[in-house]
Amino acid sequence: AQSVAQPEDQVNVAEGNPLTVKCTYSVSGNPYLFWYVQYPNRGLQFLLKYITGDNLVKGSYGFEAEFNKSQTSFHLKKPSALVSDSALYFCAVRDMDTGRRALTFGSGTRLQVQP
Amino acid sequence: EAGVAQSPRYKIIEKRQSVAFWCNPISGHATLYWYQQILGQGPKLLIQFQNNGVVDDSQLPKDRFSAERLKGVDSTLKIQPAKLEDSAVYLCASSPGTSGNPSYNEQFFGPGTRLTVL
Numbered sequence: 001a002q003s004v005a006q007p008e009d010q011v012n013v014a015e016g017n018p019l020t021v022k023c024t025y026s027v028s029g030n031p032y033l034f035w036y037v038q039y040p041n042r043g044l045q046f047l048l049k050y051i052t053g054d055n056l057v058k059g060s061y062g063f064e065a066e067f068n069k070s071q072t073s074f075h076l077k078k079p080s081a082l083v084s085d086s087a088l089y090f091c092a093v094r095d096m097d098t099g100r101r102a103l104t105f106g107s108g109t110r111l112q113v114q115p
Numbered sequence: 116e117a118g119v120a121q122s123p124r125y126k127i128i129e130k131r132q133s134v135a136f137w138c139n140p141i142s143g144h145a146t147l148y149w150y151q152q153i154l155g156q157g158p159k160l161l162i163q164f165q166n167n168g169v170v171d172d173s174q175l176p177k178d179r180f181s182a183e184r185l186k187g188v189d190s191t192l193k194i195q196p197a198k199l200e201d202s203a204v205y206l207c208a209s210s211p212g213t214s215g216n217p218s219y220n221e222q223f224f225g226p227g228t229r230l231t232v233l
Contacts, residue, residue, distance in 0.1 A: 100170075
């Protein structure tokens with residue numbers, strides 16, 4: 001079975017400071033990893049994905065994530081946070097070695113960026 | 116391109132009543148998913164369709180939930196009868212069906228239907 005852990009319910013950061021939202025995963029095979037963002041009353045919006053290749057993945061709105069196979073982590077990062085980044089962030093995984101394409105999501109981390 | 120459409124956006128019903136949700140995926144997307152997102156949790160897959168066939172419904176409570184995608188395009192999710200614990204946001208997502216499409220591994224989500232069961 002596959003699973004995702006987001007250990008922080010909420011992350012608070014001041015505008016202009018770097019931010020990190022943590023994610024660890026568990027799959028039996030090789031992972032496909034994703035980050036989505038959810039604004040109030042909106043659906044999930046895709047930020048970035050890791051399929052294969054470089055461990056540092058760049059995505060939308062200046063976000064990036066680093067795949068670390070030995071630590072089974074895929075932390076989301078941004079060098080300089082904006083107030084408009086305040087939202088709910090979800091990490092998700094699927095096992096690329098199975099035919100199951102549905103995603104398993106973490107419980108989400110609320111990012112609060114203070115002006 | 117138009118995104119995933121869902122209706123209604125909000126629904127309030129009493130327990131034991133029935134409710135149906137509708138989803139129209141992105142044009143040409145062969146794969147359609149229904150997820151349930153309970154407040155404070157991440158989305159959980161209910162059912163996955165490939166065209167008009169069910170690929171995965173292992174987490175669908177089949178005694179009360181049903182879903183169909185008869186023509187391989189839009190889909191309906193039904194709950195009959197509803198329970199209090201069904202209060203959640205129901206998200207529909209779609210993705211291209213062919214691995215040659217660069218977006219094959221991405222899922223595109225609709226705005227969701229927020230269900231409140233009283």
